[in-house]
Amino acid sequence: MKINWKTTLRYGLIGGVSALYFSMIGMVELFAGRNLIGTTVNMGHLLLYGGMLAAGLLAARAHHQGKLAQHAVIGLVAGLSAAIPTALLVILHEFIPMQDVFVSVNNALIRFLTFERGLPGLLQFFLASGLLGLLGGLFDGIPTDYRRAVGTGLAGVAIVAVFSDLVTQVLTNLFGRASVNIFFVSKALKPVIALVLLLAIAAFVFMRDRRKANAPAAVAAAPLDKRAALRKQVILFVIIGALLAIAPWILGSFLSQVLFEVGRFVLLGLGLNIVVGYAGLLDLGYVAFFAFGAYTMGLLTTTTNLNLGGGVFNFWLALPIAVLVSVLFGVLLGFPVLSLRGDYLAIVTLGFGEIIRILALSDWLKPIMGGAQGVLFIPTPEIFGIVFDSPESMYYLVLAAALVAAFVSIRLRDSRLGRQWMAMREDEDVAEAMGINTVQTKLLAFAIGAGFSGLGGAIFAARLGNIFPHSFNLLISINALSLIIVGGLGSIPGVIVGAIALVGLPELLREFQEYRLLIYGILLIVMMLNRPEGFLPAEVFKRELHAGEITEPAEVE
Amino acid sequence: MLRRTLSRVSWVDVFLRIFQLVAAVVILIGLYKTFTTARYSSEQWATLAFAGLAQGSIYALIALGYTLVYGILLMINFAHGEIYMTGAFSTVFLAMYFNRIGFLQSSPVLAIIVLILFSAAVSTSIAVLLERIAYRPLRNAPRLIPLITAIGASFALQYTFRGLFGSQFRAYPDIAVLKGTWNILGFDVPLVQPVVFLAAVLLMVALYWFVERTKTGKAMRAVSEDKAVARLMGIDIDRIIVSTFALGGALAGAAGVFNGLFRPQGVFFLMGFFPGIKAFTAAVLGGIGNIPGAMMGGLLLGLIEALGPNLILEGLGIPAANQLKDAIAFLVLVLILIFRPQGIFGERLAEKKA
Numbered sequence: 033m034k035i036n037w038k039t040t041l042r043y044g045l046i047g048g049v050s051a052l053y054f055s056m057i058g059m060v061e062l063f064a065g066r067n068l069i070g071t072t073v074n075m076g077h078l079l080l081y082g083g084m085l086a087a088g089l090l091a092a093r094a095h096h097q098g099k100l101a102q103h104a105v106i107g108l109v110a111g112l113s114a115a116i117p118t119a120l121l122v123i124l125h126e127f128i129p130m131q132d133v134f135v136s137v138n139n140a141l142i143r144f145l146t147f148e149r150g151l152p153g154l155l156q157f158f159l160a161s162g163l164l165g166l167l168g169g170l171f172d173g174i175p176t177d178y179r180r181a182v183g184t185g186l187a188g189v190a191i192v193a194v195f196s197d198l199v200t201q202v203l204t205n206l207f208g209r210a211s212v213n214i215f216f217v218s219k220a221l222k223p224v225i226a227l228v229l230l231l232a233i234a235a236f237v238f239m240r241d242r243r244k245a246n247a248p249a250a251v252a253a254a255p256l257d258k259r260a261a262l263r264k265q266v267i268l269f270v271i272i273g274a275l276l277a278i279a280p281w282i283l284g285s286f287l288s289q290v291l292f293e294v295g296r297f298v299l300l301g302l303g304l305n306i307v308v309g310y311a312g313l314l315d316l317g318y319v320a321f322f323a324f325g326a327y328t329m330g331l332l333t334t335t336t337n338l339n340l341g342g343g344v345f346n347f348w349l350a351l352p353i354a355v356l357v358s359v360l361f362g363v364l365l366g367f368p369v370l371s372l373r374g375d376y377l378a379i380v381t382l383g384f385g386e387i388i389r390i391l392a393l394s395d396w397l398k399p400i401m402g403g404a405q406g407v408l409f410i411p412t413p414e415i416f417g418i419v420f421d422s423p424e425s426m427y428y429l430v431l432a433a434a435l436v437a438a439f440v441s442i443r444l445r446d447s448r449l450g451r452q453w454m455a456m457r458e459d460e461d462v463a464e465a466m467g468i469n470t471v472q473t474k475l476l477a478f479a480i481g482a483g484f485s486g487l488g489g490a491i492f493a494a495r496l497g498n499i500f501p502h503s504f505n506l507l508i509s510i511n512a513l514s515l516i517i518v519g520g521l522g523s524i525p526g527v528i529v530g531a532i533a534l535v536g537l538p539e540l541l542r543e544f545q546e547y548r549l550l551i552y553g554i555l556l557i558v559m560m561l562n563r564p565e566g567f568l569p570a571e572v573f574k575r576e577l578h579a580g581e582i583t584e585p586a587e588v589e
Numbered sequence: 590m591l592r593r594t595l596s597r598v599s600w601v602d603v604f605l606r607i608f609q610l611v612a613a614v615v616i617l618i619g620l621y622k623t624f625t626t627a628r629y630s631s632e633q634w635a636t637l638a639f640a641g642l643a644q645g646s647i648y649a650l651i652a653l654g655y656t657l658v659y660g661i662l663l664m665i666n667f668a669h670g671e672i673y674m675t676g677a678f679s680t681v682f683l684a685m686y687f688n689r690i691g692f693l694q695s696s697p698v699l700a701i702i703v704l705i706l707f708s709a710a711v712s713t714s715i716a717v718l719l720e721r722i723a724y725r726p727l728r729n730a731p732r733l734i735p736l737i738t739a740i741g742a743s744f745a746l747q748y749t750f751r752g753l754f755g756s757q758f759r760a761y762p763d764i765a766v767l768k769g770t771w772n773i774l775g776f777d778v779p780l781v782q783p784v785v786f787l788a789a790v791l792l793m794v795a796l797y798w799f800v801e802r803t804k805t806g807k808a809m810r811a812v813s814e815d816k817a818v819a820r821l822m823g824i825d826i827d828r829i830i831v832s833t834f835a836l837g838g839a840l841a842g843a844a845g846v847f848n849g850l851f852r853p854q855g856v857f858f859l860m861g862f863f864p865g866i867k868a869f870t871a872a873v874l875g876g877i878g879n880i881p882g883a884m885m886g887g888l889l890l891g892l893i894e895a896l897g898p899n900l901i902l903e904g905l906g907i908p909a910a911n912q913l914k915d916a917i918a919f920l921v922l923v924l925i926l927i928f929r930p931q932g933i934f935g936e937r938l939a940e941k942k943a
Contacts, residue, residue: 053749056752056753057748057749057751057752057753058752059752132682133682133754134753134754135753135754135755136752136753312733314733314736367604367605367608368605368608368923368926368927369926371930372926372930374732374733374736375664375665375667375732375736376873376926376930378665378667378736379665379866379869379922380922380923380926382866383866383919383920383922383923384919384923386866386915386916386919387916387919387920390912390913390915390916391913391916393912394912394913395908395912396907396908396910396912396913510740510744513737513740514741517737546748546751546756547748547752549744549747549748550744550745550747550748550749550752552741552744553740553741553742553743553744553745553746553747553748554741554745555741556737556738556740556741556744557722557723557738557741557742557745559741560727560730560734560735560737560738560741561723561726561727561738564730564734
């Protein structure tokens, strides 16, 4: 087979430009501060050389087949060329200091890139890049079952090392502090442990694949009888239920806090899923209803002189009112936008969200809503002598709320109303012609979505004990929207997966907070380009989005 | 028959009518009270109005980008505010450099032209890149999808530039020549305002000429009329779409420099969000897809925003009305979409809207 140098170089340069990009925006340097394995491999390496590996792999893959040696050459060339842009940056930095303009191109970054050896270190950089590219190329060339085993093993080690906070917390809670020190040095995996883990995972995957391949095909293909399937499902549910119930004990206080955040966004996501996923109304001002819920809860129960409840209300009495107020505003704000569609709707709802925030912040409404100081001293909920004052107990509260919301969502989806929403989403005019009252259907979507959000807001207010207008910015809406899209529009398991991926995991990586939104943005674009239906898609969307691929690709309109 | 129609739709209409009426009455009361109490002198009104016009001309330049793209792709380029930011934020460093070597003070006109060209070049490249990566592959996807990529692109751009240039504000250097005042109709106006206004108008005229008179402009209009037929006529659709994005980007980049000259607080990575939304409002106000409409819409929005808080809100007895300035633009957007969704000057492409 002939090697296509142009393709190889193209992949190399794509990898190189991304490496340059991540270096120049400061991600590489920040990530380099976090060790993954011992003190030799850190997250900066993962980001920088992961790109070289990918360049080698993709370049080799683009050639479809060939001898292993050819794979190696392709990988090597791709890896070396991927090092060029960043190397140029290092050389340029040597002559023109540019930190005044590009704040992230500083000495720390250069030291990291050159292995602390100045310009001669570039040789090492090229060597490392070429090696990684070569490994990437080789990786593409080895037989599939080995590739799967090694790939899963590497990914497993990387995940354990990156989310070491989670692992160490669980270990501490289960086996005590000492057990952590066996596996970890501060936050990094010990090298030996990393190697053992890699081999263990690889061996496990390899064996499993072997067994599966050797098993008689007839058994695998036999239809599971219904009883067994049901039993399997019940067992799965029991396990998940038990895990959810004991989670705070295993995870401890900090991770319960993370779970609370996830739960809060599951609530928001489920509500927004009704509006966007079911009814197809793109609402970017969703945070407004969250704010209404939070402020209602705050103003009714606070012990400061902003209290509107006259001291009558506790958390449980204020909760339904908070939800009701949100529903009411859902309908009120829904009215003016009834006739708007698509992009217009998105921007007007965004406007509503901002108006609400600006009003809450203004001096005009300060006597009622507290202005920039917000509402302070919101009491924690209490029932039958149990005070919900710890992250663990609040987790149960938000879990209960999320379960109720999920149940309601499922029932709504399968109801007449749910089918009306979906009909309206597919084609509003046809839906109306079929006798669906679109006004009522739309308003119900806004109202119910707002109710979920208000519930989340009320619990949020009680959890924090004080609320400020700036907690209710556009980012909440964007977060909620991103998570339902990443999970899969219209899919309830998708909301949960999305919330864990976009809210839970970033909470575990707080030190990289400043790049969270950048990663969101890139994720949204990549997701829309490659997998617009999300990770756990609802059936309808999957069919709709891939309809064009079965038939002829549609013409440009 | 009549009763059935009434019972089916009218309650929404009634509600909207009432809403319209209330809005109109509130605005009138505010105006009436402000004028009867004579809170401000005509001098102060004029100051506000001139500042509003200059700000409005910046909105108009950004709004043109929305309108151009909408006219051709029927898509709102949500990330356009970020394109404006990229130009303004990158150029501030060049301006600081020019200031250091003295070029900015010695020949300000030439320096500003270079700054505008540089900013336009940055914004144009980003706009073209954005179209290539985020929009072109999705041209046949359901409408929701490019909108979501646009939101993603907008965050990616914001935080990329934060990573590149840092998170602090950077102020454009003062230019001595622009510090003076100019006497217009008996009012002393800071010189920078009419300069920005006139430069923006000049650019808009140039754009109008480009779209109406050049071959590319003609092709643009053809593509926005009917893509299929335009293609049959031998027009390269992709090239025209790219040049539309480029044109919008260039105007946004120029607007970024004007903004830097005109507002002392400087530029930073989140600066694109509000102007982006407001420029979109301006485009809708003038009728989206309508080029002169976007220009007038921008100027009008600038005026409303400058005068509105003092004219209407203070009349209603709202304290610290200027805090609500940003809310006014959104309110205008909501009102215009309820009262007259096709905009003041009419949407050129109303019948094509999905």
